[in-house]
Structures are given as structure tokens and as C-alpha cells.
Amino acid sequence: MRLIPATELKPLLTGPGEIALIDVREYGQYGEGHPFFAVNLPYSQLEARAPVLVPRLSAPLVLIDDGDGVAERAAGRLAAMGYSDIRIVEGGAPAWAAAGFTLFQGVNLPSKTFGELVEHAMATPSISANELVAMQAAGEDFILLDGRTAAEHGRMTLPGARHCPNAEMAYRLPALGLDPATRIVVHCAGRTRSIIGAQTLRNLGVSHEVVALENGTQGWELAGLTLTRGQEAEALPDLLAAERVAQREAARALMARAKIARLSPGDLAAERRDASRTQYLFDVRTGAEFAAGYIPGAIHAPGGQLVQATDHWIAVRGARVVLCDDVGLRAATTALWLRGMGHDVAVLDADAGAAGADFSVPAPLAVPDIPAIAPAEARERMARGAVLLDLRASAKFRAGHPEGARWAIRPRIATMDLAGATEVLLIADDPTVAAAAALDITDQHGLTSAHVTGTLADWRAAGAPIIETPDDPPDQGRIDYLFFTHDRHSGNLDAAQQYLDWETGLIGQLDEQERGALRPELSLPG
Numbered sequence: 001m002r003l004i005p006a007t008e009l010k011p012l013l014t015g016p017g018e019i020a021l022i023d024v025r026e027y028g029q030y031g032e033g034h035p036f037f038a039v040n041l042p043y044s045q046l047e048a049r050a051p052v053l054v055p056r057l058s059a060p061l062v063l064i065d066d067g068d069g070v071a072e073r074a075a076g077r078l079a080a081m082g083y084s085d086i087r088i089v090e091g092g093a094p095a096w097a098a099a100g101f102t103l104f105q106g107v108n109l110p111s112k113t114f115g116e117l118v119e120h121a122m123a124t125p126s127i128s129a130n131e132l133v134a135m136q137a138a139g140e141d142f143i144l145l146d147g148r149t150a151a152e153h154g155r156m157t158l159p160g161a162r163h164c165p166n167a168e169m170a171y172r173l174p175a176l177g178l179d180p181a182t183r184i185v186v187h188c189a190g191r192t193r194s195i196i197g198a199q200t201l202r203n204l205g206v207s208h209e210v211v212a213l214e215n216g217t218q219g220w221e222l223a224g225l226t227l228t229r230g231q232e233a234e235a236l237p238d239l240l241a242a243e244r245v246a247q248r249e250a251a252r253a254l255m256a257r258a259k260i261a262r263l264s265p266g267d268l269a270a271e272r273r274d275a276s277r278t279q280y281l282f283d284v285r286t287g288a289e290f291a292a293g294y295i296p297g298a299i300h301a302p303g304g305q306l307v308q309a310t311d312h313w314i315a316v317r318g319a320r321v322v323l324c325d326d327v328g329l330r331a332a333t334t335a336l337w338l339r340g341m342g343h344d345v346a347v348l349d350a351d352a353g354a355a356g357a358d359f360s361v362p363a364p365l366a367v368p369d370i371p372a373i374a375p376a377e378a379r380e381r382m383a384r385g386a387v388l389l390d391l392r393a394s395a396k397f398r399a400g401h402p403e404g405a406r407w408a409i410r411p412r413i414a415t416m417d418l419a420g421a422t423e424v425l426l427i428a429d430d431p432t433v434a435a436a437a438a439l440d441i442t443d444q445h446g447l448t449s450a451h452v453t454g455t456l457a458d459w460r461a462a463g464a465p466i467i468e469t470p471d472d473p474p475d476q477g478r479i480d481y482l483f484f485t486h487d488r489h490s491g492n493l494d495a496a497q498q499y500l501d502w503e504t505g506l507i508g509q510l511d512e513q514e515r516g517a518l519r520p521e522l523s524l525p526g
Helices: 006-012 027-031 043-053 070-081 092-098 109-122 129-138 150-155 166-176 192-203 216-222 241-258 265-272 287-292 303-308 329-340 375-383 394-399 410-415 431-445 456-461 493-504 512-516
Strands: 002-004 020-023 061-064 086-089 142-146 183-187 210-213 261-263 279-283 320-325 344-351 387-390 424-427 449-452
Touching: 002 006, 006 092, 043 070, 043 410, 043 431, 061 070, 061 092, 070 086, 070 431, 086 092, 109 192, 109 329, 109 493, 129 183, 129 216, 166 192, 166 241, 166 303, 166 329, 183 192, 183 216, 192 210, 192 303, 192 329, 210 216, 216 493, 241 329, 261 265, 265 279, 265 320, 265 344, 303 329, 320 329, 329 344, 375 387, 375 424, 375 449, 375 456, 410 431, 424 431, 431 449
Parallel strands: 002 086, 020 061, 061 086, 142 183, 183 210, 261 344, 279 320, 320 344, 387 424, 424 449
Antiparallel strands: none
């Protein structure tokens, strides 16, 4: 495999052309320290996630690990899938740090850092938790919008908040029926989505006064206030036909003013045929809209979340990013933010729920299927010497697993003691993850594997006790879990403050190259 020193790689990350810096360590390891532009593709999920993160087989890939050989194994698997341009950072993350480059703690670094820069550059106004309480007590005319996902809203939100994800705010505003004098307050769990949500509306010049809630739900608790938990997200309001027409016109005016490229289906088809360029096609509508009908070949990435966590979907820097929705407004507002983050973005000029074009492309070959068996058969095989490995998240394993199962994660399969096993049975949420682990089990232990399907209830029905192990695996072995401020939403106020300090301190950690890649001014509509 070709090696590249950290000093040689660093300038390439913001140079011309495409490049993807892929961190193949597990999520917990990645979150404890990684290069700013690195995207996490854990070795345990390599084959399952690679086609989404890196859709073009000839895209230039650079892999980084802990200098422990995982990148070499990952490179071999990616090559078997058809990826052809692969290099490995010589010495891994330790060598990156030794070269004097920062390893950033936390996740979604480009998005969160960008949010902080937006606040500085655009002077996004904010109010404190105590100021919001005073507004509530005074009976002021305002609406409080939670810009996060429905699931996050349900876990905890502010009293009186209405669920409305960031990318939906401008689009749904006419259907909310607000008085022009109504003040809009946007909140999230911390800072980024509050800032981006509020600034989106301000950039569009809405008639309302719009402010962000400083520090979100964590700031609320730090002020000694109580959150609402377990509240079901209210359905987003539907637009009337006339409102949809008006929003389509607003979207086209915005794209013309901001010089956002609009692609016809024919234009997109031509771009998809260009084998020299990586292209992503994202549908930024809600999950319900996507489920009701979508363009074949599009990946669902709700607009607010795409801005919040670009590294979850986009691994190749310099790639072409195409967004689609129904009337173009959600795609256009999302495109503006992505452009400020350094992406080459365009909007598909078609209704994502009705367009008849098919933009599917062949996915890279993943892994051969392995046999699937039910828990009842698995128990019989275990009685004859089969070993049961649970590949699910360590948190799920601790919460409940069949008696006799051992927690396992792919990077550490090579060092597991499987002596005396007749075969290996695998529990996994994703059959591709199980099949990929089976390749390593065969290579490193010479054993065959099968995937045990079904739920824990199916194991119980087969007579297997389900046990909880709060300390197994031990914390030091949970490389899939990020402990950094992990309990900030569970009442640990010290962790909440640490997290907020981390967010506000991100800009100060940037070097000139990293800072130069983020340009909030390019997100202004003109």
C-alpha cells in the first residue's frame, strides 16, 4: 500500500481536485482526536457505509488509523470493493500530531466550527435562557422553534417549543400563520443549529424579528431551569397550493440572486455520467416525504442535519453536491450554507417527490452474503461448540444480550481467542456488518460464520436467557463509544458546560489552512 507522510498530506486537503481523508478508527477513538477534515468511516462499518460516503470508485482516498495496521486492512477491503486510488497516512494519527498538527476532539467539526464563524461574521442576535423566561412571564408575542430532529425534540426540549427542523423553517413559515410582529426564537441542544436556523430566516429577510437561544437546552439547564422530556413532536404544517407556488417563486428568486446553479434532470444525468468527478445527490425533505416517493439514486439527508453534520454524508472534498426537494426552497437555503463550508453545490430543478428520472448508479460491491440462521438453530450450534459474538454497539450489548454471547468489534477480531470454536455466529443490526466481520474471521482464524437474525424477543422465545452487563465490555474497551461529555443531556451540568466551552473554543484551535476553508460570507444570498 502507498504511504503518505502527514506533512505531504496536509496541503492536499484544501488544494485543487478531490480528496477524501477517511479515519477508519471506531467512533470513540475518532471522537477523542482526529484531523479537522477527516471523516469517520469505522472499519467495523466499512463496507456498509463506504458506498454512501465515497460513491466514486476512483476517488482519491487517504486512510488514517492509530498506526496499528487497521488502515492496511481497510485498504485491502476497499480495494476488493473496487476502489483504486488508496493511500495511508504513514504512522497514523500519532504521526499527524507529531508533525505539529492538531487532533480535534469531538465530532462534526467542520459544521460546528462553521456555526461559530457564522455567528461572528453575521452578528446573529441571541437571547439567554433567563431573557426567554422573562419573555414568557411577560406574555410577549413570540414562537419558540426547536430546529432539531423529531427524535431529539422528543428526548428533551424547552417548555412550549414547537418542533420545526432548520431547513423547514423558511419553507413552512407561511403555514405557521404568524402575525408579522411575532418574534421567532430558535433553539437546539447547544449552539450550531440555533445560530444557523435563526440566521437562515434573517438572511431571507423575513418580516419577523429572529433570535437564537444562547446555548440551547444545555444553557437552559445551566440556568437552573427544567426541560420538557418525552413530548411527541407536533406534525409540521402543510402548505396550501398557493403557498407552494409562492415558495417555488421565492426559491427561484433566491437562487438567481445567490447565483446557485440549477440543474435540469438532463443536466444532472450528464453530470452523473462523468466518471472523473464524484457527485452526491441528496434529498433534503423530511423523512415522511422521502418515504412517500423519491428520485431513484437520491440519498435522504434532511437539510438541517446535512448542514449540522456534513461529515456524516460527504467524505470527498471537492466533489459536486446536488440537492433536491419539492419547490427548491429547502434545497436552496441548504445549498447556501454548504457553499460557505467549501462545497460545490447545485439544486435539481425538479420535484423530488414526482420526478420520473432514475439517477441510480451501481454501488460498489460490498461483501459476499453469509448464511442466516434463527436463534433456535444458533442455540443448537452453540451446544456443539459454536461461539456467539455480538457485533452491536457496546451500549446495546450492556443493555441486554443472549447469555453466552461475547461482545466483539471488527478491528479487534484478530486478537480474540477463538481457539476450540467450531464456527462463529454473529449478531448484528446490519447483515453487511456481519458479513464483513466474517471475512476477517475466516482470514485470521480460519473459521466460517453465520448471521443470527431476529430480535432479543426471538432469543427469549428460543429459550435463551437475556442478561444485562453494565460493566461488560469495560469502559476502556468501548472504542465505539465517545465518552467526551457523553452525559451532558442527562443532568451532568459540568459536562454541559464543558461541551459549550468546547464549541465556542473551536475557532481558536484552527490553523490558517483550516480557517480559510470556511467562508461564511459565501452563504449570504447576495
